[in-house]
Amino acid sequence: MPVTYTAKLDEALNRLHVEGRYRTFIDIERKNGNFPHATWRRPDGSETSITVWCGNDYLGMGQHPVVLEAMHEAIDATGAGSGGTRNISGTTVYHKRLEAELADLHGKESSLVFSSAYIANDATLSTLPKLFPGLIIYSDELNHASMIEGIKRNGGAKRIFRHNDLDHLRALLAADDPAAPKLIAFESVYSMDGDFGPIAAICDLAEEFDALTYLDEVHAVGMYGPRGGGVAERDGLAHRIDIINGTLGKAFGVFGGYIAASAKMCDAIRSYAPGFIFTTSLPPAIAAGAAASIAHLKRDQTLRARHQTQAKILKLRLKGMGLPIIDHGSHIVPVIVGDPVHTKKLSDMLLDGYGIYVQPINFPTVPRGTERLRFTPSPVHGPEEMDKLVRAMDALWSHCALNRQELSA
Numbered sequence: 001m002p003v004t005y006t007a008k009l010d011e012a013l014n015r016l017h018v019e020g021r022y023r024t025f026i027d028i029e030r031k032n033g034n035f036p037h038a039t040w041r042r043p044d045g046s047e048t049s050i051t052v053w054c055g056n057d058y059l060g061m062g063q064h065p066v067v068l069e070a071m072h073e074a075i076d077a078t079g080a081g082s083g084g085t086r087n088i089s090g091t092t093v094y095h096k097r098l099e100a101e102l103a104d105l106h107g108k109e110s111s112l113v114f115s116s117a118y119i120a121n122d123a124t125l126s127t128l129p130k131l132f133p134g135l136i137i138y139s140d141e142l143n144h145a146s147m148i149e150g151i152k153r154n155g156g157a158k159r160i161f162r163h164n165d166l167d168h169l170r171a172l173l174a175a176d177d178p179a180a181p182k183l184i185a186f187e188s189v190y191s192m193d194g195d196f197g198p199i200a201a202i203c204d205l206a207e208e209f210d211a212l213t214y215l216d217e218v219h220a221v222g223m224y225g226p227r228g229g230g231v232a233e234r235d236g237l238a239h240r241i242d243i244i245n246g247t248l249g250k251a252f253g254v255f256g257g258y259i260a261a262s263a264k265m266c267d268a269i270r271s272y273a274p275g276f277i278f279t280t281s282l283p284p285a286i287a288a289g290a291a292a293s294i295a296h297l298k299r300d301q302t303l304r305a306r307h308q309t310q311a312k313i314l315k316l317r318l319k320g321m322g323l324p325i326i327d328h329g330s331h332i333v334p335v336i337v338g339d340p341v342h343t344k345k346l347s348d349m350l351l352d353g354y355g356i357y358v359q360p361i362n363f364p365t366v367p368r369g370t371e372r373l374r375f376t377p378s379p380v381h382g383p384e385e386m387d388k389l390v391r392a393m394d395a396l397w398s399h400c401a402l403n404r405q406e407l408s409a
């Protein structure tokens, strides 16, 4: 009896369709100098001008002249790719400069650049037990998939603590052998609810139980702290974090990820992590653009300040209309719809009827029943765009409340 590969694929895909969480990618073309505006290419080939409200180019740095200039210069000087792994001809002055910029950003001795923050999390967390035999990792239950994967694959012991629950974390730490090496892995800004991790209190517990700390600042770097070093920098806590993880692809507007830590920690990860060793290094132009972006955001407070103001204004206005938004005081604006089909329908209506692009967020990215639209206002969203969004949400929300059947259709 032959294996029915195609039927199995159909079954797997159908499961997603039935649950209403089959992912459809929207084909968009960003226009240089025009973000958050873009062109949406419909499946029939026709084009519509849209405003992107769900991107993670949080500060618009993806089209900032300083970044583009650095990338053009590097590409003209060195060409496209790096041509090798970091070990075999792929370490350039651009990579070294970027790593120095990152170490300085976080006040650490060293940093290591990876292909993405996903890879940085996965590669680092899956390697740590090789360095610390018997390591137990304590992981917040809402940690990003990249941390979960790294922790799962590492073959070491893991404990999952309830989200931001310090009592639970303490109980788990206290239940383990005091002599066992330990690491607490958590995030500074949880990207789907926009709430903050209790960094100081977790550092206190880490000190008490002699554990290392690992902080994912992917949704904070560039945006928080006087130089964009993240929430740990803002709160004067970066020195208490052993390993900081960040991305170059969101607020810094380019691509790639990294960890920043002690020279010895980075040296050990550099030497043992397959996800760092056995892959081509970032193209030099990417490294140059990222370094320019970081350097710029160390000095420029205006984008950071405007970003926070924009988020506050949007939350106030949506709240004023009685929409169920989550507000933890960060830059992320989630509106809970609570049903995958309704969320998709609302997103389609916004796109089709108003040229507003906000991708529906479903399980497994968020728990079932909390499906949502996640808005990411930026400093480059103007007052007109904000007005248009608020009016559209007002109209659709009232319309949908009266027409639940239409949403379910």
Ligand SMILES: Cc1ncc(COP(=O)(O)O)c(C=O)c1O
Pocket: 116, 117, 118, 119, 121, 144, 146, 187, 191, 216, 218, 219, 246, 247, 248, 249, 256, 257
């Ligand atoms: C919390 C968190 N960590 C890590 C990542 C991965 O970042 P990157 O896009 O650089 O791979 C993401 C991506 O969305 C994230 O939300």
